[in-house]
Amino acid sequence: MRTVAAKAVPNQVDARTARRITLAGCVGIFAELYDNGIFGFMAGTLALVFFPDSQNAVLLVFVGYAISFFFRPLGGIICGHLGDRIGRQRMLVFVIMLISVATAAIGMLPTYAAIGVAAPCLLILMRILQGFSVGGEAAGAMTFLAEHAPEGKRGLYTSYAQIASFLSLLTGTLIAAAMTSGLGPERMESFGWRIPFLLAIPLGITGIYIRRKITDTPNFTRLKEEGGLSKNPLKEAFASAEHRRAMWLALLIPLMNGSGYYVLFAYMPTFMSTELKFSTVDGLLVTAASLVAISVAIPFMGALSDRIGRKRVIAGAAVAMAIAGIPCYALISTGNVGLAALGASIMAVVFAGHTGVIHILLVELFPTRVRYSAYGLGYNISSAVFGGTAPLLMTFLIGQTGNTYMPAFYAVVTALCTLAAVSRVTDRAHLPLQDA
Known part of the structure; x- marks a missing residue:
């Protein structure tokens, strides 16, 4: 194993190139996260189509949702190894191709009524492929954007990718709401559920086309030209005490994602309709309001982190979530659509x-x-253990206790855990990225 002293090289990418690369990356992320998110939005209908004879149909759908997350670390390992060896751009083309095929295939699956238990088995298999590809997407896309971003604006430029991810969830929410309202339950169960998944085909083609047109990052290209690429990146990372510590932080700091991304957005429509007795459309519209709020707030947070540091912004968000989590869920639990939208939107901004x-x-x-x-x-181990299992855990805990405030308690606990972990970070917001 080659050991190289860490060095920092300022990024010389001009702003125009960085904007073009960021736009291309965001389009790909939009397609990738839409494909992954639509499964959560359609959970209620998928339960009827693939588990019609079960009293725990929604729970079983979220079991399938959770299983796929345990293949994210495998995707992260394989795609990460290849991304560090042959380049980020090639792997980003591969992962968007894989998830688009898997998502479109879900839209073509025969139902339980047609082939019995083989139908949910095929559904879970497609979810596994989705999980594998998203495991390669998350770190790859953010690494790609950060390594292209101008110095002093990495927080802002990478935050655009998060806007794209939440806009993709918003798109999925609005599509699900419009179709549920327009087609009605019977036609949704008959054929309408397939349409959102089949939209992965044009989205995937667009994302693949754009990603094939972009070049690899200056950091990777420079390291490759200097002969500094690692032969076994993960082995090298585990051999370093500093890198092992950083990997622990990468596992623990994202804990708040479990109560944010996976409960507040992916699980919320199902939670509101099954536990709070909102109509399906009202639940989706409340989620849509919170997605608009977070999409507006994200670039301000990214830019703020460029000024005052990442650590302070994340710590502030964690403290705010620990304080606001329960009151905001109280607003959601009133049963009033306006108050629910307000509570969800406050949590989204936090x-x-x-x-x-x-x-x-x-x-x-x-x-x-x-x-x-x-x-x-x-990051992918964290997503698997604390993120993908969150909807399943909430469904189980609410079923066992009858307490609909379980998501609020989860928000507070994960926020406090994130706060404890981020306090251990050395902030590098105002330093160039390390090359070696």
């Missing part, structure tokens, strides 16, 4: 201070030689 900054903080923990692999492993 969560923007975490999700808009978390990825650039993690990118900055690692040098170029091992960044994709080490960041991807830590």
